[in-house]
Amino acid sequence: MKNRRWIFLFTVFAILLTTLAFADSKTEDLNKMFYEARRDRDASKIQSVIKDIESTPNFDKDSRLLTILADAYLEYGLWGVSDKEKEKTYEKARSYAEMALKIDPRNGRASYIAGASIGRLAQYKGILQSLFMLGDFDRYIDSAIKLLDEKDEEQRLYKTFAYIASGMRYRDVPWPLYNYKKSEELLNNALKLTPNYSNIYLELGLLYVKTGDKAKAKEMFEKVISMPPHPWLVKTHEEAVKTAQEELKKLK
Template sequence: MRKFKWIFVVTLAALLLSTFTFAEVKAQDLNRMFYEARRDRDVTKIQNVIKTIEATLHFDKDTTLLTILADAYLEYGLWGISDKEKEKTYEKSRQYAEMALKLDPKNGRASYIAGAAIGRLAQYKGIVQSLFMLGDFDRYIDNAVKLLNETDEEQRLYKTFALIASGMRYRDVPWPLYNYKKSEEQLNMAAKLTPNYSNIYLELGYLYLKTGDKTKAKEMFEKVISMGPHPWLIKTHEDAVKSAQEELKKLK
């Protein structure tokens, strides 16, 4: 009888371990699929990520799956759907990111996604309402910068994203809430972290246009065009090159 109980306990432990391992592997596979979808802007692939996670039993209790799902909705809203569906999609991104943060308040990636989704949602609100959202945006983005680890490749990239978002916030919000010096500091910090990400220099170019430094703006736009893409953000780079080319035409 004791032998039977021992065999049962060992079998149960092995089953639980294999289930845990399978869940980890599934999350890794979905995260990799998300990265590929974002890299190539593959609508079908990102839809598959969303459908697979939402069909997973108890996904709402898993901070990793919720984070990937929130990220997928954020990207899907950027380039995968029509304009009339974007606001609803960003709402889902924020919702899932905040659910992930309730399970793990130290989830830096989820904190960035929540802030980025709020930033996108603010575009659909009036000036007064969007300014009320600024506090939540700052809280999430600042928290992401603090939490994300520069030594981990994935976390470093998301810290870069958070610094870019912060730089854009200080550049673009209405007076008296803008701070061009702070914007430049945040964007330059992003460039130190991920120097091969062209969008940083595109945003710096837009900043220098606002400050009236056309020479520096031109330098940044030319840098975007001359550099190669970040391997995880190829389509994003292609869009940045097109935008930089358009800005250079205006400066001639």
């Protein structure tokens, strides 16, 4: 009788382990698919990620799945939907990221996505309301910078994104007063983490345009044009090159 009980318990345990392993494998496959969709700006692939996760039972109880879903909505909002759909798409990104953080408050990637979504949403609000949103933006982005581990390849990239977002905030938002020195410091922190990401040089170039340093701005824009793309962000690089070329024309 005891042997049967042990066999039964062992069987249940083995099934549980197999189920968990399958779930982890599926999650990683979805994460990989998201990265591919972002790299290539593949609308059908990113839609598949969203559909697969939202049709997964109890996905709203899984911080990792919620994070990937939030990231997919944030990215899709940037280039995959019409202008009238953007605000609603960013709202979903923020909502799912905050749900992920309620489950796992130390989820640095979700903190970044929540902050970045708020930054995008602020564009659709009035001046006063967008200024009130700065506190949430700062809280999430600062938390992401603290939580993300630069020794991990994925987390290092998201920490880079967080530094860029914070650098742009100090460069472009008039309240508190523009802080170009702080912006440069934050963007250079991003550069130390991921020197092969062209968007950092682009944002530095735009900063130097604001400070009136045309020589440095030109150097940054030329760097964007001449460098190869980050392997995970190919289409993002192509867009950065176009912007850098346009900015160079203005400097002549």
